[in-house]
Every structure is written in structure tokens, then in C-alpha cells.
Amino acid sequence: MFKKFKIPEATVGRLTAYSRYLKEADEKGISTVSSQQIAKATGVTPAQVRKDLAYFGEFGTRGVGYNPRELYNYIMKILGLDRRWPVIIIGAGRLGAALAMYGGFAERGFDIVGIFDVDPAKIGNKVGEIEIRPLQELKEKVKDLSIKLGIVAVPAASAQEVVDFMVDCGIKGIINFAPANISVPEGIVLRRVDLASQLEYLTFHLGESR
Amino acid sequence: MFKKFKIPEATVGRLTAYSRYLKEADEKGISTVSSQQIAKATGVTPAQVRKDLAYFGEFGTRGVGYNPRELYNYIMKILGLDRRWPVIIIGAGRLGAALAMYGGFAERGFDIVGIFDVDPAKIGNKVGEIEIRPLQELKEKVKDLSIKLGIVAVPAASAQEVVDFMVDCGIKGIINFAPANISVPEGIVLRRVDLASQLEYLTFHLGESR
Known part of the structure; x- marks a missing residue:
């Protein structure tokens, strides 16, 4: 599905933090979030957010942002959490x-x-x-x-x-x-x-x- | 005492692991350990051990190795653990x-x-x-x-x-x-x-x- 090698350990930990924020945003009914917003909520830089996500493919719409629910579901799948x-x-x-x-x-x-x-x-x-x-x-x-x-x-x-x-x-x-x-x-x-x-x-x- | 900026978070965690091994080695009466031995005991590469230690200065004797007690004491000081x-x-x-x-x-x-x-x-x-x-x-x-x-x-x-x-x-x-x-x-x-x-x-x- 995607390459797993060379993904830094810290990236995996940050994906967890991103997914928590995205879930909250989705539950609040927010339809688009920027890498700046994800970064601010999780205490990292926007560049770090984009870099972490880039390991797994292309996400979001340039200049617009990410759909929280879509990105949440995708991250959960990356983390192997689309099951119990x-x-x-x-x-x-x-x-x-x-x-x-x-x-x-x-x-x-x-x-x-x-x-x-x-x-x-x-x-x-x-x-x-x-x-x-x-x-x-x-x-x-x-x-x-x-x-x-x-x-x-x-x-x-x-x-x-x-x-x-x-x-x-x-x-x-x-x-x-x-x-x-x-x-x-x-x-x-x-x-x-x-x-x-x-x-x-x-x-x-x-x-x-x- | 030494520069703290730009030290990776993971390095700090590994210093803890090194220090545990060095303490064990010292308690066994071992007078010299190599970066290979430290690496093997803590599950990292010898290059990683040398890189982590290099952030804090020069240690050990080239071709000989490190004195476990000296390096242990130094790492504990780096970690702020030379006190309770x-x-x-x-x-x-x-x-x-x-x-x-x-x-x-x-x-x-x-x-x-x-x-x-x-x-x-x-x-x-x-x-x-x-x-x-x-x-x-x-x-x-x-x-x-x-x-x-x-x-x-x-x-x-x-x-x-x-x-x-x-x-x-x-x-x-x-x-x-x-x-x-x-x-x-x-x-x-x-x-x-x-x-x-x-x-x-x-x-x-x-x-x-x-």
C-alpha cells in the first residue's frame, strides 16, 4: 500500500497527535483544516506536518487544506488502526x-x-x-x-x-x-x-x- | 558546559540506555568498552553511539574504547542526573x-x-x-x-x-x-x-x- 521503510519513529508518534486533532475537528463539523492549524494544535511546525504526511502520498488540496475526516481515516489506516x-x-x-x-x-x-x-x-x-x-x-x-x-x-x-x-x-x-x-x-x-x-x-x- | 541546542530527542533517550549499560559494565569490573559493545547492548549501531556522544565532546581513546565509569558519570551529568x-x-x-x-x-x-x-x-x-x-x-x-x-x-x-x-x-x-x-x-x-x-x-x- 505504501512504503514503510525509513519512516522516522517520531513521525509515527506525530501521526497519532495529528489524528486526535483531526477527529476533534471533524466532530466540530469543520470541513477543511490547513497544515498550519494541524501544526498549531499539535505543537510542531507546518513544514513538519507536510513532511510527515508526504511519506505516505499526496493529501489535501494546495492552497485549501485537508478534509479532517478523510485525512483522519487515512492516518488511522496507516497506523493499522482501521480495525480493533x-x-x-x-x-x-x-x-x-x-x-x-x-x-x-x-x-x-x-x-x-x-x-x-x-x-x-x-x-x-x-x-x-x-x-x-x-x-x-x-x-x-x-x-x-x-x-x-x-x-x-x-x-x-x-x-x-x-x-x-x-x-x-x-x-x-x-x-x-x-x-x-x-x-x-x-x-x-x-x-x-x-x-x-x-x-x-x-x-x-x-x-x-x- | 556544552551546547544543548539541536540535540535530537532520540539521542537523549539513547543516552539513558547507554548509561544503564555502562553502569552494569562498571559493576562487573570491566575497565574498557567499545562503541560496538555499547551498541550491541542497547540495540543501535556503533556509528549511532559515536554520533550521539560526539554532540557532547570527545570521549574515549581511539582504538581502545571508553572507561565505563567515566563515561557513565559524564552522561549522568549531561542528563542532569548528578543530583537527586x-x-x-x-x-x-x-x-x-x-x-x-x-x-x-x-x-x-x-x-x-x-x-x-x-x-x-x-x-x-x-x-x-x-x-x-x-x-x-x-x-x-x-x-x-x-x-x-x-x-x-x-x-x-x-x-x-x-x-x-x-x-x-x-x-x-x-x-x-x-x-x-x-x-x-x-x-x-x-x-x-x-x-x-x-x-x-x-x-x-x-x-x-x-
């Missing part, structure tokens, strides 16, 4: 439970369909509507629901082992919240969310000690 | 509470010193050792402890109002977990962590529908 995705979470600790209840996932088409742990004390407890199940049941669940996406919220020390097991169970895309450098085989997409590093970005830019 | 930082969280819901208990912050020098909410039912409850306090008390706390950093874990609809108030209280760097596009005045550093967009990065790269 079942997602499982490994680790039913505080962070895993918070992620299971995080409303922002369902809104974008991600349904948390399972949460797994190895701690016998947690098995059978509920997080919202979802019962915590033993990790050994992961393979069956992944197969039954054709699950491709998983979130890792376990301690750093067990993260690699858990990721290896997820891959073995058929998971293709993994978000890792454990503060550990994890490796995955070719063909598996891994993304690490390092919560402390978000704060480090702030301290770097605040530059207090310099 | 007090941090407050606004929003004592599930996500806010999970973040307050997240062990990865303290390990990197960030101490969660307060958690604030507007819900009278939550005030006075404890998250770990920290008592949830009313949002009105934020200004005093920020002043007393010279707090510069805050985390927003409130619903999207109230995020802008909360951020405005934080800025008014003297907070200079903000991590926003609410799925909302927020604006801040010049001089304030804002970083949005969009948990759903992390999954969108996966679905984009899995490219199933293409």
Missing part, C-alpha cells in the same frame, strides 16, 4: 493493573483481553472485568484470540524470560515497561517505554546544573 | 498511584515527594508512604522543596487546567500522561507520554493490513 486489536498484559502488579484499566487504549482500538502473572496469590483476582490468569495459559489465549500485541509490566530481572515466552506463544509486537534492555528475534517489534527516561528528558532540557 | 530531583504527581487515580509506586524513578535519582488530587474521597489516603493531599496545597509544597518536576495523571478534560496551575505554582518540567494536546508557556518543558501511541507504533510496524 486484542492486547494482553504480563504482570499484574501495580503498573500492570493500572495499564489494564487505562482508558486511553480502548479509545484507539486496543482491547485489553487478558492479564497474566506467575504469582499464585494474584491468580483469580480481578482487575476491572478481567481475571488474572497464570502465565502458562498465555499460549492458548494467544492462539484462541489471534493476539499479536502484548505489554510487559514485570520486574527487570524477569523481563527477558517473559519476552522470550511471549514470542514463543506467538506475540509479534511487545511494549516493555520493565527497565531492562531486552532482545527479540528478527520480525518481532519491540518498544521500550522507560518512564524514568521521560523525566531525564526534562532534566536534560531544564539544564539547571549547567 | 524531587517530583510531584497530580492525580491519585490508578495510573497516578502506579507511577508513585514505580521503582524505576528512585533508581535514576527521582524522588516522588507528593501526590495531589481534587477528589475529597481520596485526600488523606496513602499511596505507599505518601499521603494524597488536596491540589490547593501544591504551591506551598513546590516552594518548600524547590520542586521543578511534575507528572500529570488526570483525565484528558482537566489536563490543561491542571498544567496551567502547575506552571503557576512554579513547576518547570512536566510529563503529561493524559491523552490531550496541552500547551505551556515559553521556558516550560512539556513531554507527553501517550501510552496508546506506543501500541500504535507496533501496529504501524506489524503492517498486518498491508
